Amino acid sequence: MTKEYVTDERRLLHGGDYNPEQWKDYPEVLEQDIELMKKSGVNTVSVGMFSWASLEPKEGVYDFEWLDQVFDRMNSIGGKVILATPSGARPAWMAKKYPEVLRVDSLRRKQLYGARHNHCFTSPYYRSKTQEINHKLAERYQNHPALLVWHISNEFGGECHCDLCQEAFRGWLKTRYNNSLEKINQAWWGPFWSHTITDWNQIESPSPIGENLVHGMNLDWKRFVTDQTIDFYKNEIVPLREVTPDIPITTNFMSDNPEFIPFRGLDYSKFAKEVDVISWDAYPAWHNDYEETYELASKVAFINDSFKSMKQKPWLLMESTPSLVNWHQYNKPKRPNMHYLSSMQILAHGSDSNLYFQWRKSRGASEKFHGAVVDHDGSAENRVFKEVSQVGATMDELSAKIVGTQRKSEVGLLYDWESDWALEDAQGFGLTTKHYPQTLQKHYQAFWEKDIPVDVITKENTFEDYRLLVVPMLYLMSEETIQRLNNFVANGGTLVSSYITGLVNERDLTYLGGWKKELQEIFGIEPLETDTYYPGDSNQIVYADQTYTVKDYATVIEVKNADILARYTSDFYAGTAAVTSNEYKKGTAYYIGARANEAFNRDFYNQLIEDLDLKPLLKVEHNIGVSVQGREEADQTSIVFIMNFTEEKQIVNIIEKAQDSFTGEEVTGEITLQPYEVKVVDKII
Structure with a gap:
């Protein structure tokens, strides 16, 4: 793929999932769609992801005429088509x-x-048929001016345990372990409970029948599922690369709901390498009754920044809802102005699109009450349609300033899928309080509240691109990762880590002799044991003359060379180190031994932000709940979004020179933001 931008015209994509095959018997509806798209500022539709029965109603019998009409109609209004393959x-x-x-x-x-x-994903017939239908789609639309992006299948996930997949798993293991059962038994700790494997046919995928206590096998199975899913995807795109080599390819990633944490079913750090542009589907439960709006906004930002960081370039929001969904436990519509606010947040964190599921509500089946741009009334006068139109108009005005620009960061926060899988599987600590991704989101929130850009990276990223690395709870840590962290700190970087870090290697086997010597050297300490608290238990630490509550976990630490920054107040380790810092060669390593409350995270990271002189893109004084994020052009000009994620008016003070992005009027000084209001400004250099 050779395009510098996904959009030839450097235009932000506004539109979404379109299902005209559901309306072939209603030509007046299809005609109305085009008029409504023009009114709402829609310039892009994604079609075809669940259309196989319409494209091939009988084996070998094809019907593309309805899809031809979609392409031609979109082209007639200057629009584009994201064409999905129908394998979902x-x-x-x-x-x-x-x-x-x-x-x-x-x-x-x-x-x-x-x-x-x-x-x-292993079925030879299904792989053959997906290539066949994809080849026909590519040949038919390769030269159509409306074709913009290939969208492969839809929301890959899940796993299959059929005989074909069992054999594929064994083949994958033979490759990984050089055809050696001895190496597998070593990696899986085979003698445990007589789980030694003596023949390849004895290996089967994990099943809930039994206790699944061979953790090494469980981890390898999850790795296999990712690799087999990617292999299926790569099989799908063969004809697309051959026929349309210049058309970019994507597939839509996800989050795990309702907690709104990274999707745990696949290792996206691997999958990201295979797509030309990252895209994902965002469905946060705004206005829920278990967290503040700004806390959810921080979680959304975390996942946005993880997808931005995977390829270090702009990404696409492939799906969102302009109003509500139909699959949360309680399906609450977005309140007035929330759609505009959440759309601007997506742009602020690096998206070059705001696309919806769905364009028009289905008349029947499970998605007839899922939110859409066009409701059952078909009206352009209802609240949702008007708010979508407002977003479309704003995106049209911002396109020239935003498309292709980056969000730069000096802070990297490391998230690792394999470590998450292994820790979640581990029978230790608190079985329901590990909360690895949630913990990372809390560390991220401390920077988000101070408007400091953060890249949510994986171990695939280059650590040296950052001044500060935050690596909490990295339970699974290979010797290679340990050495890379050593080099990072030794060469002048600042590293923060925490309890439950570096306990097992990449095979989920513990390190013999306690904590690795290399980690002891970096941090100047040795963790001796981890105290796990019952829900009613707590402790306290004293840091910078302030006292903070500890829940869930506390590490008992032996200090070797490190300085003690915080001490416990209670239990048999009262008075001992809870937080430490260590000067290691040219850099500094911090160890947070306890799960302290959010107040500690704020104060600890605020001090680190000050010490490292980390700066936001635009200096704005504001209360918690307001977020200031932006994007930069190569010449360092910046467009900044000042967003109020609270239900109250907020007064903010813009310290540096800025002007309204739409009127050009200077806005430096105090301004008032209404609930859910956004102010978009240009930083004046």
């Missing part, structure tokens, strides 16, 4: 004739036809 849901004739395409669950039960995302 196979037609009924295929499931009936070729049952191997249907997934088998972990209890070894063949799933019946229905739903979606339940196909076998």
Whole structure:
């Protein structure tokens, strides 16, 4: 893929998931769609992801005329098409004739036809058919001016345990362990409970029948699922690369809901390497009753920045809702102005699009009450349509300033899928209080509240791109990662880590002899034991003459060379170190031994921000709940979004020179933001 920008015209993409195949018997609706798209500022639609039965109603019988009309209609209004491959849901004739395409669950039960995302990634027939239909799509639309992006399948996830997948798993293991059962038994600690493997056919995928206590196998199975999913994806794109080499390719990533943490089913750090542009589907439960709006906004920002950081370039929001969803436990519509605010947040954190699911509400089936731009009334006068139109108009004005620009950061926060899998599987600590991704989001929030840009990186990223690395709870840590962290600090970097870090290697085997000597040298300490608290337990630490509450975990630390920054106040380790810092060669390493409250995170990181002289893109004084984020051009000009994620008026003070991005009027000094209001400004250099 050779395009510098996803959009040829450097235009922000506004639109979303369009399902005209559901409306082929309603030509007046399809005509109305085009008029409404023009009114709402829609310039891009994504089509085809669940259209296989319409594209190939019988085996070998194809119908592309309805799709031709979509392309031509979009082209007539200057719009673009993101064309999806239809593998996310196979037609009924295929499931009936070729049952191997249907997934088998972990209890070894063949799933019946229905739903979606339940196909076998290993099935030779399904792989052949996806290539066949994709080749026909590529040949038909390769020269159409409306074709913009290929969208592969939809929200990859899940796993299959059929015989084909069992054999593929064994083949994957043979490659990983050089065809050696001895190496597998070493990696999986085979003698434990007589789990030694003596023949390849004895290996099967994990099942809930039994206790699944071979953690090394569980970890390898999750790795295999990621690799097999990617392999299926790579099989899909072969004809697209051959026929349309200049059309970028993506697939839509996800988050885990309702907690709104990174999706745990696949290792996206691996998958990101295979797509030309990152895209993802964001469905936060705004206005819920269990967290403040700004806390959820911080979680959204965390995941935005993780996808931005994977390829270090702008990404696409492929799906969101302009109003509500139909699959949360309680499906509450966005309040007035929230859609505009959440859309601007997406742009502020690096997206070159704001796309919706869905354009028009389905008339029947499970998504008839899922939010959409066009409701069942077909009206341009309802609140949601008007708010979408407002977003479209704003995006049109901002396009020239934003498309292709970056968000630069001096702070990297490391998230690791394999470590998350291994820690979640570990039978130790608090089985329900590990909260690895949630903990990282809390560390991130301390920077977000101070408007300091953060890259949420993986171990694949280059550590030396950052001045500060924050690496909490990295339970699984290979010797290679340890050495890279050593080099980072030795060469002048600042590192922050925490309890439950560096306990096992990449095979989920503990390090013999206690904490690795290299880690002891970096941090100047040795963690001796981890105290796990019951929900009613707590402790306190004293840091900078302030007292903070500790819940869940406290590490008992032996100090070797480090300075003690905080001490425990209670229990048998009262008075001992809870937080330390250590000068190691040219850099500094901090160790946070306890899970302290948010007040500690704020105060600790605020001091670090001051010590390292980390600066926001635009200096603005404000209360918690207001976020200031932005993007920079190569010439260092900046566009900044000042966003109020509270239900109250907020007075903010813009310290540096800035002007309104739309009127050019200077806005330096105090301004008032209404609830959910956004002010978009240009920083004056």
